[in-house]
Amino acid sequence: MAALTFIHQNLLHSTPKLTTSKPNLKPKRTKTKLSIQTIRESPQASFTDQFVLQLADSLEDSLPSSSSSLPLQKLRDNSSETLLSTQWPSRKDESFRFTDTSFIKNSDINPISHPPNSLDLLEVSRDTQFESFNFVDGFLVDSSFSSSNLPDGVYVGSLSKLSSEGILKRVCELLGDFEWGDLFWSVNGLGAPDLMVVYVPEGCRVENPIYLKYIAVEGADKGSKKMPLSNPRVFVLVEKGGEVGIVEEFVGKVGSECYWTNSVLEVVVGEGGKVSHSYVQKQSLSAAHIKWTSVRQEKTSAYELVEVSTGGKLSRHNVHVQQLGSDTVTELTTFHLSVGDQTQDLHSRIVLDHPRGYSQQLHKCIVAHSSGQAVFDGNVKVNSHANEYGDQEVKFMQKKKPKKLIYFCWLLPLATRYAQQTDAGQLTRSLLLEPRATVNVKPNLQIIADDVKCSHGAAISDLEDSQLFYFQARGIDLETAREALVFSFGAEVIDKLPYSFVQKQVKDHVKALLKSRRKGSS
Amino acid sequence: MAWQIQCTASPPPLPSFPPFTLKSTSSISLPLPLPLTRSSRFRSTHAPSPRPIAASFSAVESTTSTDGLGNSKTPLLEVKGLTAVIAETKQEILKGVDLVVHHGEIHAIMGKNGSGKSTFSKVLVGHPDYEVTGGDVVFKGENLLDMEPEERSLAGLFMSFQSPVEIPGVNNIDFLHMAYNARRKKLGEPELGPLEFYAYIYPKLDLVNMKTDFLNRNVNEGFSGGERKRNEILQLAVLGADLAILDEIDSGLDVDALQDVAKAVNGLLTPTNSVLMITHYRRLLEVIKPTFIHIMENGRIIKTGDSSLAEVLEEKGYTAISAA
Numbered sequence: 001m002a003a004l005t006f007i008h009q010n011l012l013h014s015t016p017k018l019t020t021s022k023p024n025l026k027p028k029r030t031k032t033k034l035s036i037q038t039i040r041e042s043p044q045a046s047f048t049d050q051f052v053l054q055l056a057d058s059l060e061d062s063l064p065s066s067s068s069s070l071p072l073q074k075l076r077d078n079s080s081e082t083l084l085s086t087q088w089p090s091r092k093d094e095s096f097r098f099t100d101t102s103f104i105k106n107s108d109i110n111p112i113s114h115p116p117n118s119l120d121l122l123e124v125s126r127d128t129q130f131e132s133f134n135f136v137d138g139f140l141v142d143s144s145f146s147s148s149n150l151p152d153g154v155y156v157g158s159l160s161k162l163s164s165e166g167i168l169k170r171v172c173e174l175l176g177d178f179e180w181g182d183l184f185w186s187v188n189g190l191g192a193p194d195l196m197v198v199y200v201p202e203g204c205r206v207e208n209p210i211y212l213k214y215i216a217v218e219g220a221d222k223g224s225k226k227m228p229l230s231n232p233r234v235f236v237l238v239e240k241g242g243e244v245g246i247v248e249e250f251v252g253k254v255g256s257e258c259y260w261t262n263s264v265l266e267v268v269v270g271e272g273g274k275v276s277h278s279y280v281q282k283q284s285l286s287a288a289h290i291k292w293t294s295v296r297q298e299k300t301s302a303y304e305l306v307e308v309s310t311g312g313k314l315s316r317h318n319v320h321v322q323q324l325g326s327d328t329v330t331e332l333t334t335f336h337l338s339v340g341d342q343t344q345d346l347h348s349r350i351v352l353d354h355p356r357g358y359s360q361q362l363h364k365c366i367v368a369h370s371s372g373q374a375v376f377d378g379n380v381k382v383n384s385h386a387n388e389y390g391d392q393e394v395k396f397m398q399k400k401k402p403k404k405l406i407y408f409c410w411l412l413p414l415a416t417r418y419a420q421q422t423d424a425g426q427l428t429r430s431l432l433l434e435p436r437a438t439v440n441v442k443p444n445l446q447i448i449a450d451d452v453k454c455s456h457g458a459a460i461s462d463l464e465d466s467q468l469f470y471f472q473a474r475g476i477d478l479e480t481a482r483e484a485l486v487f488s489f490g491a492e493v494i495d496k497l498p499y500s501f502v503q504k505q506v507k508d509h510v511k512a513l514l515k516s517r518r519k520g521s522s
Numbered sequence: 523m524a525w526q527i528q529c530t531a532s533p534p535p536l537p538s539f540p541p542f543t544l545k546s547t548s549s550i551s552l553p554l555p556l557p558l559t560r561s562s563r564f565r566s567t568h569a570p571s572p573r574p575i576a577a578s579f580s581a582v583e584s585t586t587s588t589d590g591l592g593n594s595k596t597p598l599l600e601v602k603g604l605t606a607v608i609a610e611t612k613q614e615i616l617k618g619v620d621l622v623v624h625h626g627e628i629h630a631i632m633g634k635n636g637s638g639k640s641t642f643s644k645v646l647v648g649h650p651d652y653e654v655t656g657g658d659v660v661f662k663g664e665n666l667l668d669m670e671p672e673e674r675s676l677a678g679l680f681m682s683f684q685s686p687v688e689i690p691g692v693n694n695i696d697f698l699h700m701a702y703n704a705r706r707k708k709l710g711e712p713e714l715g716p717l718e719f720y721a722y723i724y725p726k727l728d729l730v731n732m733k734t735d736f737l738n739r740n741v742n743e744g745f746s747g748g749e750r751k752r753n754e755i756l757q758l759a760v761l762g763a764d765l766a767i768l769d770e771i772d773s774g775l776d777v778d779a780l781q782d783v784a785k786a787v788n789g790l791l792t793p794t795n796s797v798l799m800i801t802h803y804r805r806l807l808e809v810i811k812p813t814f815i816h817i818m819e820n821g822r823i824i825k826t827g828d829s830s831l832a833e834v835l836e837e838k839g840y841t842a843i844s845a846a
Contacts, residue, residue: 465650466687470741473647473683474701474757475675475708484700488691 049087052183055109056083059191059231062111069159071172072195078176079189086183095182098375098440099345103314104260104288107227111191115139116217132211132249133157133196137218138230138261140196149208153201156210158194159235167199167237174268174296175235180320180349184290188264192233200242202270209245209278209499214263219256222286229260240270240298246277247502250291250311252284260288267294269301271325276304278497280506283311285340291317299325299354306496307334308506309344310513316345326354335493336365337510338372338437339517345375352382356421363428364493366486367437368517374430374439380456382422383448426456431489433462486514596663598765598796599623599646604657605821606645615641617821618657623765623796630799630807632832633818634840639800640684642818643767647681648674662764676708680763682754684770684800689741694753697741698723698760705761726759729789731782747774748782755786766790767798772806784809804832817843 060080068076088105089096115136133156134141140158150156155167162168176189198210212234220226238244250261261283269275275295283289289312295303309315321330330352336344344367350359365374430439443456463485471481490510497503599622606616615638623629633639645652646659648671659666661679669677689697702722703713714722727734730752742750751771758766768787772780787797787810799810807815807829815831816823817840825831825843834842 464687467689469650469671470683470687470689471697471700472671473675473681474697474761475672475704476700477672477704478670480700480704484692484696485689488689491691 048084051088051105052083052086055187056080056190058109059111059187062113062191062193064113064193069162069168071168071175072159072192074172075176075189075192075195079186082181082186083183083190086186089183095347095377098373099314099316099343101314104227106225107258107260107288108225109227109229109260111229111231112137112218113193115141132213135196135212135214135230135232137216137228138191138193138214138232140194140232151204151206153199153204154206155197155199157197159197160194162197167197170199170237171195171197171235174237175266178266178294178320180294181292182318184262184316185264185292185318188231188233188262188292191229191231191262192264193231194233196232196234198234198236198244198246200236200238200244200273202239203241204239205243206245209247209276211247212249214248214250214261216250216252216256216259216261216283216287219252219259219284219287222257224258227258227260227288229262231262231264233264234266236265236267236275238267238269238273238275241272242270243274244276245498246275247280247499248278249280249282249502250289251282252287252311257284257286259284260290262290264292265294267296267303269295269297269303271298272300273298274302274304276498277306278499278502279305279307279309279317280497280502281307281309281311281315281317282509283315285311285313285342287312289315291315293317293319295319295321295330297321297323297325297328297330300327301325302329302331304329304331304498305333306493306498307332307346308337308490308494308497308510309335309346310337310339310510312342312344313340314343314345316343316347319346319348321348321350321359323350323352323354323357323359327356328352328354328358330357330359332359332361332363333493333496334361334363335490336363336374336376337490337513338365338367338369338374339513340369341371342369343373343375347375347377349379349381350424352380352422352424357382357424358422359424359426361426362493363426364430364489365428365439366431366433366489367439368433368486368514370434370436372434372437374441376428376430376440377442377444378426378428378456379444379446380424380426380454381446382424382452382454383446422452422454424452424454426454428456428458429489430458430460431462431486432460433486483514487511597622597660598625598662599666599798600658600660601646602658604642604645604659605655606641606652607655609651609653612653614655615652615821616645619818619821619823621816621823623798625764625794625796626792627813628791628797628799628810629814629816630801630812630832631816631818631823632801632835635802637818638821639818640769641821643681643769643798643800646674646767647671647679672704675761676705678762678764679767680758680761680765681767682751682758682769682771684773686742686750686754688743688745690743692741693737694739694741695720695723695737698737698757701757702760723760726756729759730756730786732756748776748779751775751779751783752786755783755790759786759790763795765796765798767800769800770802771799772801772803780805781809804836807832 089101091097091100155162155164159171200206214232216230218228220228236246248265252259267275281289297303303321305319307317309317319332323330330350332348334346336346338344344365346363348361350361352359359380361378363376363378365376367374424445426443426445428441428443430441432439439460441458443458445454445456447454463482467485468478468481471484472478487510494503494506494510497506601619601621604616604619605614607614619642631639631642641652645654646666648669654667661677664677666674699716699719702719706713727736732752742753745753771783775783784806791797797810799806799812801807812829815827815829817825817831819840
């Protein structure tokens with residue numbers, strides 16, 4: 001795959017001297033990585049990764065002993081099986097080429113086996129400004145939120161409390177049916193203590209958004225090797241013509257620094273249905289945050305994601321959207337911010353398999369720290385089973401001419417049979433504010449069709465001098481101007497969040513982060 | 523200034539009938555008290571400035587003089603021998619510009635493309651594309667060239683951009699609010715909250731004939747040519763300025779839009795603030811009447827006159843003037 005790497009000055013951070021291993025083979029190994037010894041054998045040594053095996057064991061031990069409902073048991077069995085043949089990802093794996101997960105691997109991972117005590121819960125619910133469903137350390141907490149506010153037939157809650165046989169059957173059919181998952185998907189499948197179900201029946205439009213708040217309470221101090229792991233999992237099923245808004249917010253309790261949240265959201269949108277998904281990730285800057293969002297869309301349905309991720313030492317969002325029918329609309333709008341020594345990673349894949357599919361993707365990221373990093377791998381695959389012929393319109397679009405750009409992308413018009421009248425656009429823009437800040441961008445379109453309209457572009461830049469000067473010429477000092485411009489870069493995405501209360505708190509949060517950076521640097 | 527310009531562009535006129543004598547205390551350095559007056563060529567169609575031209579005379583030797591009313595005054599802007607190059611290529615654009623602007627005067631600079639008019643205005647506001655290589659610029663008694671662009675703005679210098687840049691993601695009203703509060707902070711006044719600011723800015727919209735939704739759009743994003751110019755004037759109205767440099771405020775405007783913009787500018791004029799217009803066309807000078815017209819050529823001001831100069835230009839072109 002074509003990849004784009006951009007670094008302000010120099011790609012290689014201090015490369016430690018490699019004494020025994022061949023430097024050519026392991027050019028990006030860092031000191032921390034070399035210091036791993038103990039039980040782990042080289043991944044190549046056996047089919048089962050000992051480290052993964054150990055992790056799987058500890059996950060199983062952490063599960064509640066009471067018997068679980070059928071869908072969950074099925075999920076665990078499948079995940080357990082997959083885990084045995086999965087290795088911990090290394091930088092040699094294409095999808096982890098730029099994302100170093102050794103930070104997690106080198107920690108003392110400890111799956112959280114029980115929800116925190118009630119005192120902590122009280123504190124958590126006090127923090128919550130809006131009526132929300134709370135996950136604490138991966139456990140769904142009975143909240144004061146009354147489901148009676150929801151329309152008839154809608155179910156929001158734990159799978160274990162689901163009484164409707166009909167819904168249970170549907171969940172059982174669809175849950176975890178996904179071939180694209182990686183190790184982290186399986187870790188969640190095995191380790192999720194519960195499953196939250198959001199069910200919207202046919203033709204039902206849910207007025208108010210379902211607000212899911214994930215709080216990490218248990219956490220070690222910064223710099224500690226300990227890493228409590230939680231595996232929250234949510235399944236959203238919107239039947240034909242249903243509509244719902246989902247807001248996911250991830251936060252860490254104040255004082256909890258080091259933890260790992262490994263979350264999965266599955267969404268199934270029935271014919272003509274619509275899901276508007278807001279995802280806000282504000283974890284501690286020392287945490288690990290891995291998230292999967294898997295979406296399946298029936299024909300004429302719509303799925304819109306707006307993401308703002310600012311937290312985590314390592315944060316990775318895997319989005320997979322599969323269009324299962326014609327005239328389907330997918331929109332992904334995402335913004336990542338690294339103000340610290342952080343890696344923000346978005347791996348997205350949109351598969352347009354049917355005629356007149358539409359997808360728009362905008363990804364923006366800011367790296368505002370010299371050892372910060374952003375990774376974007378955006379794959380759009382167009383290969384459907386329509387058999388009309390038409391003119392091919394494939395164009396490259398670049399909204400703005402970047403100042404410095406190493407820019408390479410792939411477009412593959414492979415055959416002339418599929419995915420007719422598809423309209424897919426993808427644009428990524430990155431802002432690097434510090435020397436040595438890094439972004440690895442890999443926008444890619446794979447097209448196996450002729451009558452399609454696809455565009456993509458990537459731009460990497462610093463702030464525009466002409467814009468900065470415009471502020472100055474009106475009496476605004478450079479620092480304030482920079483701050484306003486940096487904020488406005490992200491605001492384009494934040495403004496797309498469909499709920500104003502979410503928008504406001506995200507704006508405040510991003511402003512505070514940018515301000516803290518300014519204070520830190522001065 | 524008249525004297526000075528005539529030195530460079532045409533033989534110095536012999537002052538014949540001095541209606542009054544220069545009372546400048548600073549003219550001691552001159553060999554004889556040169557009584558100056560507006561020569562007939564300087565008859566302006568615009569109401570003449572109440573201050574006698576003698577004040578401009580000080581441009582050469584000193585910055586302070588006394589006007590006919592006995593008030594001590596300082597020129598608002600005094601440019602001496604200003605030279606500047608393009609920062610990147612070091613190509614010299616300004617080759618010794620001299621200009622004096624007093625309070626309440628309207629100056630226009632005309633000239634062919636590439637004569638350095640726009641560069642001159644950009645250099646005055648501190649545009650980073652240019653480097654000053656020589657000369658002095660004193661604005662309100664202070665060395666302008668030592669100041670950062672934002673300090674120049676806060677000191678009361680405003681330039682409307684010829685093609686203002688788009689700033690996606692920044693709301694027009696937020697931008698104005700930020701700029702206005704920067705000004706208040708500089709003056710030691712409390713900053714205005716969003717509501718107070720809205721109350722302040724709302725009446726100004728009429729001045730530029732804009733609707734309120736104009737404020738909620740991103741700065742210049744998707745603005746038409748006319749909207750951009752109006753937005754510049756709105757900023758001038760909000761921020762105020764002792765000297766407003768209007769760089770080709772008339773370019774790309776149709777007749778109606780030009781009238782709107784000119785009306786707005788005229789509405790902002792007070793007896794003390796000054797305007798420096800950069801333009802190609804006489805039509806702007808018909809709606810905003812200048813006290814002086816300067817002709818710029820090859821990085822210098824080669825001729826200064828009153829508004830009648832524009833007529834000469836119209837008839838005979840720049841060649842006639844440079845040849846003269």
